[in-house]
Amino acid sequence: MRNPPGEINELALVDTIKAASGHRSMGRVQVGIGDDCAVIRPPAGHEIVVTTDxxxxxxxxxxxxxxxxxxxxxxxxxxxxxLAAMGAKPVAAxxxxxxxxxxxxxxxxGFFxxxxxxxxxxDVPLAGGDTAASPGEHILADIVLVGSVPAGKALLRSTATAGDLIYVTGHLGGSAADLKELANAPGEIRKSGEHPQLFPAPRLAVGQALLRRKLATxxxxxxxxxxxxxxxxxDASHLSAELMLTALPxxxxxxGSLDLALNGGEDYxxxxxxxxxxxxxxxIGGVRITRIGTFTARKPRAAITTIDESGKRRKLAVGGWEHRFG
Known part of the structure; x- marks a missing residue:
């Protein structure tokens, strides 16, 4: 059966994916799209890190x-x-x-x-994947990223200690604010300026610098x-934290919304x-770095205390995104 005009069939989709891969199969990716498996060669002295979303x-x-x-x-x-959070360099997608x-x-x-x-x-090649018909009316995508880090040097969540200072890159709350505007006037927002919700900038260079210069714990x-x-x-480092609200970028x-900065999500x-x-x-690399708090000893369980402009302390009720099932 022929596909209706404008509809994409599986062979055409595979061709589109091959074009998006850039046909790069040298260096890190020895064998890419077109075989049963990709063949990846990590740099000497490095470990592979893998994430999926x-x-x-x-x-x-x-x-x-x-x-x-x-x-x-x-x-x-x-x-x-x-990958940026681990200090890793991308190898393949x-x-x-x-x-x-x-x-x-x-x-x-347009997606590709x-x-x-x-x-x-x-500089990350698309080295493979899969295609299928969606069981419903929605598009479903799963991205797998492979990266490399020097052996034993990956940045982790579990290695902070009491007394360490807490920092954040860039700005907070912009993506959530963008999302609110998209809900109101998507056509107008999409035509104007740079927006962190539409085109977020993963901080790969910053993460790699933190690892290379041994700055982050x-x-x-x-x-x-x-x-x-x-x-x-x-939780991962078995610590509590004090957060300076006036320092949040x-x-x-x-x-100026503290709620969006604290709980908005998707700032990356x-x-x-x-x-x-x-x-x-x-x-680092033109990306702002701001100190926003301090890790403290866990008493008796992990908690976050906020400090406002008057010095008043309050326990922070954790918000943000939470995956729910069922």
Whole structure:
């Protein structure tokens, strides 16, 4: 049966994916798209790190809010941000994509334009994946990122100690503020300026610098929200934390909203700790670095205390994104 005009079939989809891979099969990726498996060669003295992220229509993007280029960019950026938090260099990407019947080819082409533009910018080849028909009406994408770090040197969540200072890159709350505007006027927002919700910038160079210069004692990316991800660091390192509210670098789009800065999510900045004796620069690679707090001893369980402009202390109720099932 012939596909309706504009609809993409499986062979055409595979051709589109091959084009998006850039046909790069030298160096790190020895064998890429076209065989049963990819063959990857990590650099000598390095370990492989792997992360995987779903990118689901209706949950992580909406076709009426996000352009296809934005959806493709965001799909890859989610995995790249995880690599950044480990201080890793990207080696290869793998994409599994399930499309509902009737998906327009122009949308798929735009999705891969957005994905490839970011892949080219950070020099990571698309080395494989899978395609399938979606069981429902939504697009389902799963991105797998493979990276490399010097053996035994990966940045972890579990290695902070009491007294370490807490830092964050860039700004907070901008992506959540953007999302609110998209809900109100998606067409207008998509036409204007740079927006962290549509095209987030994973902090790969910063993460690699933190590892290479031995600056960080722990690290995580801010994907669920500052409050949630700081709690993850506290839990992993068995610590509590004090957070200075007046120090938070709130994105201009968030209009000074503490709630968006603390709980908004999808900022894809890096939250990390460092020894008090370590000199942390004000910026790395043009990305602002801000000290926002201190890790303290756990008493008796991990907790986050906020300190406001008057010095008043309050226990922080953790917000941000939480995956729910059922």
């Amino acid at each position: 779903f990118c689901l229509e209706g949950r992580h993007f909406r076709r009426d809010w996000h352009t296809p280029e934005s959806a493709g960019h965001r799909c890859l950026a989610r995995g790249l941000s995880d 793998f994409l599994s994509l399930a499309l509902p019947r009737g998906t327009d080819r122009s949308w798929v082409d 334009r957005g994905l490839r533009a970011l892949a080219d910018a950070v 722990s690290c995580i990316d801010v994907s669920d929200g500052l409050s949630s991800d700081l709690k993850h660091l506290c 709130i994105h201009p789009l968030a209009s 900045e890096l939250l990390f700790s460092a020894k008090p004796t370590t000199r942390i620069p004000a910026s």
